[in-house]
Each structure stands twice: as C-alpha cells, then as structure tokens.
Amino acid sequence: MGSEAAALLEAADFAAGKHKGQRRKDPEGTPYINHPIGVARILAQEAGVTDTVVLQAALLHDTVEDTDTTFSEIEERFGAEVRRVVEEVTDDKALPKMERKRLQIERAAGSSPRAKLVKLADKLHNLRDLNRCTPAGWTPQRVQEYFRWAAQVVAGLRGTSPPLEAALQRLFEERGLHPEPEPAP
16 A cells, blocks of 8 residues: 555545445534544544554444445455454444443453554544534433443543543543443453
8 A cells, every 4th residue: 555644545535435425413414424534533643543553443443334334345455454443343233222332331341452542532532522512312311321331331441542541531520420440350
C-alpha cells in the first residue's frame, strides 16, 4: 500500500463508500461516516495512537456490523491484523440486542490491546454524542441506561489508555456514575 497515510485514506474511503446513505440517530441525521472518523480522530489526537492497524480498524469498525461488508473483504483489502481487530469489535447482529450488550461486557477484559483501544474510543465518541443531543425517540432514562451499560463495558477495558479512560470517567461522573475498575483476575 505504500505509506501509512495512504493506508488510512484507503480505509476512510472504503468506510465512506460502505456507509454511504447511512445516518446517525441524532436529530440532525449526521452522516454515519462522521462516527468512524471521529473514533479514529480520538485515537490519534487524544490517545496518541500511531498504530496504523488500530486506526484503520477504527475507521472500519462498523462496516461488517452495519453494511454488507464481510470479514474476508476486510482481510483482502487491509490484511489479517486489521480483520482480527474489526472482528473483535463487531457485534453479531443475528443475536438479540440484550445478548449483544451482555457479550460486550463479558468479552471486554479478554480483548486484544488493539481492540480495547477501538472500543474505548468508540464508547467515548458515542457518549459524547449522547451528551450533545438525544437521539430521536430516546428518553432520558434510555440515555442513562446506555451510560450505565457503557460504564460496565469500559470497566473491562481499563489499563489500556489513561487519557481515554480519564475522559470516559469524567463523562460517567457527570452522569452520577462512579464505575470501579475491574478487579484483577
């Protein structure tokens, strides 16, 4: 692929094409691609991540879950390492929503360091969006429940990125949540 910048641009272009026409749930209907770009930006600017695999996976993290993209396609275009990270952070949409949420909590601590970084940045971007504006049809209680659930996921990701964890902790505390770090096994 040549340069790291070219590799990142290739992932951004691929994700933009796959998410074309998709919108976020905010009242403005923000283009969906803003989310994976925001996740990658958080990793690069706030966490200081320079690992191209992590940044590509951030850009691609919702393509298999939310589009017709396959893991094989990710591997063919971006390699096995990127595929593995995307695979780790992808929910199985064939499962009921509550089961997917439960599995995110259960699997967080056992995730690879790269997947943990993507998950932390993904949660941070989503929670900041929820603080900015409530999605259409969401009650304040549903927003608070999402924060509670996210705090449980993040508890299993601790010890990965102090800057991201501190930013998340501030958001949780603003909501009156005081999640404790996961106890060591």
